[in-house]
Amino acid sequence: MNFYYLKLAFRSIKKNILFSFINIFGLGIGLAACILIFAYLSIEWNYDTFHPDFEKVYRVKQNLQREGVLMESATTFSSVGPELKQNYPGVKESCRIHRLSGNIAVKYEDQVYRENKLLGVDTSFFNIFNFPFIYGEASSALSQANSVIVSKSLAQKYFADANPIGKELIIHGAYGTWTSAGYVEQTNYIVSGVIDDLPINTHLEFDILISFKLFSNLERELRNWGDGFYTYIKINDESQLDRIAGGMASISDQYRSGQDINLELQKMQGIHLSSNLVNEIKVNGNAKLNWLLLGVAFILLLVAGTNYINFSTARSFYRKDEIGIRKIFGANQKQLFHQLLWEAFALNALSLLLAFFLLKFTEPISNQLIGYSLMDGLGGLTFWLINLGALGIATLITGLYPAYLISKLKSDNLIKGNKNSLFSKSRTRNSLLVFQFAVSILVIGCTLTLFQQMSFMQNKDLGLELGQTLAVNGPSVNNGNDSLYFARLSNFKTEALKFSNIKNVTSANFIPGQEIRGEAQGYVRKVGTPEENANAYSFTQIDFDFIPNFDIEIIAGRAFDDSYALDRTPRQTVIINREACRLLGFESIEEAIGQKIVYRINSTPTIVGVVENFHQYSLQRNFQPIIFEARKTPKAFYYLKFSSQIAPEQLNALRISWAKIFPGNPFNYFFLDDFYDQQYYQESRFLKAFSIFSILAVLISALGLLGLVYFIASSKIKEIGIRKTLGAGFWDIYLVLGKGFSKFMLLSGLIGIPFIYYFSNEWLAEFAFRIDISWWMLLTPLLLLTFITLTIITLQSIWSYRKDPVISLREK
Numbered sequence: 001m002n003f004y005y006l007k008l009a010f011r012s013i014k015k016n017i018l019f020s021f022i023n024i025f026g027l028g029i030g031l032a033a034c035i036l037i038f039a040y041l042s043i044e045w046n047y048d049t050f051h052p053d054f055e056k057v058y059r060v061k062q063n064l065q066r067e068g069v070l071m072e073s074a075t076t077f078s079s080v081g082p083e084l085k086q087n088y089p090g091v092k093e094s095c096r097i098h099r100l101s102g103n104i105a106v107k108y109e110d111q112v113y114r115e116n117k118l119l120g121v122d123t124s125f126f127n128i129f130n131f132p133f134i135y136g137e138a139s140s141a142l143s144q145a146n147s148v149i150v151s152k153s154l155a156q157k158y159f160a161d162a163n164p165i166g167k168e169l170i171i172h173g174a175y176g177t178w179t180s181a182g183y184v185e186q187t188n189y190i191v192s193g194v195i196d197d198l199p200i201n202t203h204l205e206f207d208i209l210i211s212f213k214l215f216s217n218l219e220r221e222l223r224n225w226g227d228g229f230y231t232y233i234k235i236n237d238e239s240q241l242d243r244i245a246g247g248m249a250s251i252s253d254q255y256r257s258g259q260d261i262n263l264e265l266q267k268m269q270g271i272h273l274s275s276n277l278v279n280e281i282k283v284n285g286n287a288k289l290n291w292l293l294l295g296v297a298f299i300l301l302l303v304a305g306t307n308y309i310n311f312s313t314a315r316s317f318y319r320k321d322e323i324g325i326r327k328i329f330g331a332n333q334k335q336l337f338h339q340l341l342w343e344a345f346a347l348n349a350l351s352l353l354l355a356f357f358l359l360k361f362t363e364p365i366s367n368q369l370i371g372y373s374l375m376d377g378l379g380g381l382t383f384w385l386i387n388l389g390a391l392g393i394a395t396l397i398t399g400l401y402p403a404y405l406i407s408k409l410k411s412d413n414l415i416k417g418n419k420n421s422l423f424s425k426s427r428t429r430n431s432l433l434v435f436q437f438a439v440s441i442l443v444i445g446c447t448l449t450l451f452q453q454m455s456f457m458q459n460k461d462l463g464l465e466l467g468q469t470l471a472v473n474g475p476s477v478n479n480g481n482d483s484l485y486f487a488r489l490s491n492f493k494t495e496a497l498k499f500s501n502i503k504n505v506t507s508a509n510f511i512p513g514q515e516i517r518g519e520a521q522g523y524v525r526k527v528g529t530p531e532e533n534a535n536a537y538s539f540t541q542i543d544f545d546f547i548p549n550f551d552i553e554i555i556a557g558r559a560f561d562d563s564y565a566l567d568r569t570p571r572q573t574v575i576i577n578r579e580a581c582r583l584l585g586f587e588s589i590e591e592a593i594g595q596k597i598v599y600r601i602n603s604t605p606t607i608v609g610v611v612e613n614f615h616q617y618s619l620q621r622n623f624q625p626i627i628f629e630a631r632k633t634p635k636a637f638y639y640l641k642f643s644s645q646i647a648p649e650q651l652n653a654l655r656i657s658w659a660k661i662f663p664g665n666p667f668n669y670f671f672l673d674d675f676y677d678q679q680y681y682q683e684s685r686f687l688k689a690f691s692i693f694s695i696l697a698v699l700i701s702a703l704g705l706l707g708l709v710y711f712i713a714s715s716k717i718k719e720i721g722i723r724k725t726l727g728a729g730f731w732d733i734y735l736v737l738g739k740g741f742s743k744f745m746l747l748s749g750l751i752g753i754p755f756i757y758y759f760s761n762e763w764l765a766e767f768a769f770r771i772d773i774s775w776w777m778l779l780t781p782l783l784l785l786t787f788i789t790l791t792i793i794t795l796q797s798i799w800s801y802r803k804d805p806v807i808s809l810r811e812k
Contacts, residue, residue: 022707023308023347026700028354030304033693035355035387036366037297044285047201047272051130053234056092057268060084060231060248061277064536065260071536074230074277076263078222081122081231083251090240095124096212096222097204097230099281100174101517102636103476105666106208107170108158114473114668115154117207118174125209128234135165136193142211147192149209155194164191173476174210177221186214203271205282226519230281232268241265258532276620279515283679288763289686292446296693299439303697306432307704308347345395352391369688430740433708434748436701437785441752442759443694444781449760449773450687456619456771457680463614465551466512468642469672472658474507474635475665486633488661495657501644506549509636510540512616513676516626520600524627526584527596527604535583538616538624539600541631547575547611549641556589557609560630567608567630571600575609580625599627618679619769639672702788709796712737720800734797741789749782756781 014020048054062076081094098120106115126138133141134152141149148169155164169189176185189210198204215221222229235244248263266275273287359366475488493505510516516538525534544567546552547559555578566572574597578589586592589610596604613623640654651669658667677684720733756778764770 018710019707020347022703023304024351024354026304026307026703027301027348027351028358029696029700030300031352031355032358032362033300033696034297035359037293037693040370041290041294043201044273044290047203047285048268050199050201051128051268054269055267056235056237057128058233058235058265059268059271060233061264061266061275062227063262063264065262072277073227073279074275074281075228075279076231077227077255078219078225078229079255080248080251080263081229081233082219083254084233084244084247088240088244088247090235090237090244091233092236093124093127093234095122095128095232097121097125097232097281098212098222098225098228099230099279100210101515102173103473104171104173105476105664106158107172107477107664108167111158112477112664112666113157114666115207117205118171118210119204119206119208120175120210120212122212128232129204131195131198134194134196135163138193141193142209143213144190144192144211145213146186146189147211147213148189149193149195150191151195151207152197154207155191164194167191171208171210175214177215201272203268203281203284228279228519233265259534283682286682286686286766288766289682292759292763293686293689293693296443296690296697299443300693300697300700303436303439303700303704304351306436307700307707308344310432310704310708341395345391348391348395352387369685369692430744433705434744434751436704437744437748437789438752438755440698440701440785441748441781442755443697444784445752445756445778446759446763447687447691447694448777448780449756449763449771450683450690452771452777453764453767454680454683454687457683457767457769458677460615460619460769462512462676463552463612464512466673466676468644470640470642470646471511471670471672471675472638472640473666473668474637475662476635477662477664485635489633489638492638492657492661495661496640496654499650499653501642501646501650503641503643504545504549505638505640506543506545507634507636507638508540508542508546509631509634510542510616511637511675512614512672513618513679516540516616516624520627523598524584525598526586527598529585533585534598535625537580537583537627539627539629541629541634543632543634544630546639547628549639552614553612555610555612557593557607559609560628562632564608566606568632570631571603571605571629573608573630574599574605575611575628575630576607577611577623577626578613579623580627581610583625605629615769620767622768698785698788702792705789706792706796709737709792717800724801730797730801733801734793737797737800738790738793741793745782745786745789748785753778753782 048057051057059074060076060080062073064071064073078096081096084091085094100118100120101116104115104118105112121142123142125142134155136149141147148171150158150164150169158164158169159167167190169191170187171189172185172187174186176183178184192211198206212218212222233244235241245265248265252259252261252263271284273285273290275284276286475485489507496502496505509518518539520537520539523531523534524537525531542560544560544562547554557575560567560573560575562568564573576584576592581589581592584592584597586595592607592610595607597607599605611628616624616626654669655667658665720728720736723732723736757773760773760777764773
């Protein structure tokens with residue numbers, strides 16, 4: 001019997017090819033998008049769940065409150081972890097992680113590369129985190145002095161397929177110690193383990209782990225590094241959390257007395273989606289955006305399902321004779337219900353097959369959009385069970401109502417074509433049509449808001465000029481003494497400026513778009529003010545040409561000048577930005593000039609200038625207080641400003657000059673504006689995905705509208721033929737087909753526009769600098785959808801008007 005119903009279903013699909021195509025195409029697109037979104041969300045919602053006892057692992061974050069401004073940092077000071085482990089039995093294990101930044105070069109034999117994913121870790125690292133070992137043992141890999149663990153990809157880059165255990169890597173720019181002879185860099189490290197490449201769903205990011213075992217007096221060394229440690233603990237059970245949280249207050253009082261610092265626990269599993277702190281290891285996701293994507297997935301299915309319900313109830317007009325005759329010949333309501341439900345199943349099954357084809361066909365696009373392959377995870381028994389379940393649910397959602405509606409009709413109404421039958425009732429269809437229009441208005445409006453905010457962020461004046469700037473990582477191998485380095489730097493500037501389109505070369509120890517490495521907390525203040533008035537500031541070093549070459553506005557005082565002896569002396573003069581001026585407590589920017597501040601160790605420099613705030617970070621964050629020191633020889637980054645586009649042969653010539661002047665150092669470069677825009681990677685990727693899914697939702701709605709207008713034209717074909725015979729013109733036909741749609745559009749706008757305003761404001765609230773929602777942004781979606789609707793009605797009106805009325809009157 002089921003096979004018979006299935007056979008009837010495919011006959012019906014073949015007979016009604018237009019409606020079937022719209023249904024299969026719409027449902028196929030909706031299912032493909034949903035599978036893709038669910039695969040993505042399954043990764044996003046399962047970050048760090050592969051570690052044993054992941055639910056018992058927490059990270060300690062640090063909150064600093066200053067003048068009503070809360071700064072939440074993912075890092076804290078080094079004593080937190082050991083204190084918790086030693087004094088609180090509920091803490092089973094603790095581990096500190098230190099992220100290395102700056103110019104780090106790794107060398108093996110004659111190979112040398114710039115690496116930027118290095119972490120220093122306690123020997124307890126693998127007691128908390130689980131990353132599979134290819135070579136070596138987790139229990140001992142970090143226990144030896146100067147030991148390092150590398151990822152599979154990095155091992156292949158340096159050692160090919162050979163076992164690297166026991167081989168030596170030379171790492172320049174990582175760690176060292178201060179001795180009586182000065183700073184001694186630790187460069188020789190032994191590979192003690194190789195782990196598999198990190199999975200996608202981890203908030204950690206590294207290719208090299210360096211054991212803290214290299215320090216003979218670890219705690220004394222780490223206390224000198226400030227608040228730069230990611231601290232993780234593993235607890236025995238959650239019943240101890242309140243006691244541990246209370247203990248953290250005493251730790252901050254003990255080590256950071258009077259600094260208004262609060263320590264707080266974060267669940268490791270929630271870091272990726274719920275944490276957007278200063279100093280995150282890598283860019284995290286966004287829970288709101290994920291929920292929005294989930295909403296889009298359901299919207300696509302609902303819109304496609306709405307099309308099916310509308311078409312099924314509309315097509316009942318053509319099926320009244322068939323169903324009436326079946327009832328007269330003994331078919332009961334249950335049999336008709338099953339038949340119509342099997343038709344829904346057949347359509348959904350074909351749609352699911354189309355969805356799989358679309359996923360495979362568009363795989364390169366989705367991989368590029370998301371940044372990794374989702375199709376690798378689409379397999380296995382669980383995946384197919386989920387899809388079969390989805391097929392059953394989709395069949396019930398799309399098929400139950402039409403099957404119930406049609407099967408319950410009485411045979412006399414069906415045969416006589418009673419106008420009071422359910423076939424003539426279009427209230428449900430109209431409601432579903434309004435729903436489709438409202439949803440389309442909503443997704444168009446949200447897409448427009450996303451686009452406007454992204455455009456605003458990418459085009460806003462940042463307060464410094466990043467365009468046409470080539471950034472080069474400074475040297476870290478064989479630098480020699482400072483005087484020799486300065487001579488080399490001058491030589492490189494001379495060589496670079498030989499190119500006619502290079503305007504200038506400058507250097508600094510920071511890069512726009514990245515956390516500034518220097519962080520001063522708890523002691524920076526005006527001379528003569530108590531320490532409790534101290535705030536947190538970022539500090540860095542720039543050369544004498546940096547401020548004018550980056551067009552940073554000086555709003556008081558002057559820039560650094562090599563002709564001033566104090567500027568040439570380290571930490572005798574500083575320049576601050578407007579935000580730092582405000583936090584220091586100056587009533588005006590002019591008042592700050594000539595004032596001294598307590599700054600770093602045994603240093604009270606004079607403020608010689610105040611610059612306007614610029615966006616060091618993305619527009620999601622407020623301006624940061626920054627203090628600049630003058631230095632002739634900042635080593636971290638060189639900036640080459642071009643007056644025109646750089647040519648490949650110029651890059652090659654610069655590479656050759658670099659190799660001669662800084663032998664053994666890799667020439668690693670990038671364009672500064674591209675680097676800065678990487679902060680918007682998550683938002684940009686989401687905008688692309690949301691735009692595509694929004695277009696698909698509008699396309700499915702438009703197809704549904706096309707089908708309904710076609711149905712209206714077909715059901716009124718005789719009426720249109722008679723009107724034409726009696727002299728009706730094109731606009732008369734247009735009014736027949738378009739009657740009522742203006743009311744639907746207005747009602748949809750009244751429903752959709754408030755939702756646009758609400759969801760847009762919710763998303764924009766995450767940005768410190770944002771657009772205002774204008775009236776035209778709310779009306780444009782309604783106008784656009786009205787245009788699409790009028791276009792469809794116009795095309796169908798042209799087709800109906802041009803049809804011969806004689807043929808129309810003969811049609812059944």
